[in-house]
Amino acid sequence: MPISLYNSLTRHTELFAPSDPARVTMYLCGPTVYNYVHIGNARGPVVFDVLARLLRRHYPHVVYARNITDVEDKINAAALKEGVPITTITDRYTQAYRDDMAGLGIAPPDIEPHATAHIGEIIAMIETLITSGHAYAAEGHVLFDVESYAAYGALSGRDTEELIAGARVEIAPYKKNPADFVLWKPSTPELAGWESPWGRGRPGWHIECSAMCAAQLGETIDIHAGGVDLLFPHHENEIAQSTCAHGGKVFARWWMHNGMLTFDGRKMSKSLGNVLLVHELLKLHPPEALRLLLLRGHYRQPLDWSDNAIAQAISTLDGWYRVLRDLEDVELPSGKLPVPARMESALCDDLNTPQALAELSQLADHARQIGTADAKAALIGGGALLGLLQQSPELWFKRGESTIDEAHVEDLLLQRRDARAERNFARADAIRDELTRLGIVIEDNAQGTRWSVVKS
RNA sequence: GGCCUGGUGGCAGAGUGGUCAUGCAGCGGCCUGCAAAGCCGCGUACGCCGGUUCGAUUCCGACCUAGGCCUCCA
Structure with missing residues (x-):
């Protein structure tokens, strides 16, 4: 049975055909691990878990990656606040994330790449972008030059000119263009950082996904997914970086976006x-x-x-x-x-x-x-x-490990059975009321009486 | 202001140019000591106004309205 999927890039539902049916690749933007996730954050993982299950029935080999972004300013802030290394924060919330996802019945992805394990790839990609004229270094930062990529804005339906004209972002002095975005930024000594050709620093927000996709799945992937709120600027920027770093190769063939939980x-x-x-x-x-x-x-x-x-x-x-x-x-x-x-x-x-x-x-x-x-x-x-x-x-x-005293419930049910046998229905109903108070609902049938915990 | 989605019965939520969504709740009946569960049946749902059509909730246009993105965000 053919699979049709809506592609945000073309704004049409299209028959899905992987570029290599022997290896279907899919990437979902995962969490930045500085806190517990909320239920809205879980919608994408649940939906794309269903998609991964579907794809696995159709194709022998599906590689599904869901990353962990473990370097980011909010992590730094949380670490500084607690006075601990960032890994204390990221380890804690990475594990919490895995537990939460498992709790929702989400199968683990095939790969769970971590941003900090790809710093080398990130730096290499940035160097490629500089060499090919798509990025420039300035004051310890490296920025992507939006004007160097004609198709910028294609995914989100935005016009580069307008983005430049109507930029609400604070315009940093080292930017050639207000719409340019950061690939690398300097770290002060107390912040997490890595040595790079531009000094000690850390990656910008979007580059880690591009680097992990390429490293783990390849330069062109079949499906890239995430929440619709990531469409701009995150995914737009990923496309720009990846496409330019890979000599114009298509980055993701299908873009899928889940709606927001309200x-x-x-x-x-x-x-x-x-x-x-x-x-x-x-x-x-x-x-x-x-x-x-x-x-x-x-x-x-x-x-x-x-x-x-x-x-x-x-x-x-x-x-x-x-x-x-x-x-x-x-x-x-x-x-x-x-x-x-x-x-x-x-x-x-x-x-x-x-x-x-x-x-x-x-x-x-x-x-x-x-x-x-x-x-x-x-x-x-x-x-x-x-x-x-x-x-x-x-x-x-x-209802899982409940606090119900099962022996007590069984005892009450026996008492009620006896009462009913004696046709003492007032007594039987009183027992049922008692069970109701305990949060138990009962059903009589030919085999006897069955009980369950009332919904919560 | 720009770009993009929606507005479906009490609630949630699919879908379709002309007979059914579905779930939850409700109502009536059967069953039951009474319940619960189950079974049978019930409710004239498609934002507003025009247009196209033999026929529109479904297509087109305007309007009203809700939300998302444009800044961190799944």
């Missing part, structure tokens, strides 16, 4: 302060519901985060896991899980996860109604395409 209708962002940390959310809610919520909207649209939306996602998963719990004794057919065609086709259509979720609901209905091994396998197999429904129903309904 909260109260506004973009969730650190500068606005309206953020919810993944680290915290994972403790408050079932992680799978957070993942489902991030996939409920199309990746290019804005998606609004709310407690109500979390509750809806939990209810939806409750329904699906109920089906699986009812089919617990049905043995899955041996071998690999099936790939439901309708879900696959929804994802092949520019990653239409809402459509895929609608299909998953159909699969759940079907499994509930006919209860066969194949139907159960289709439901779990369909969930796997999105990274959902992969845990046991017990685990889902127990």
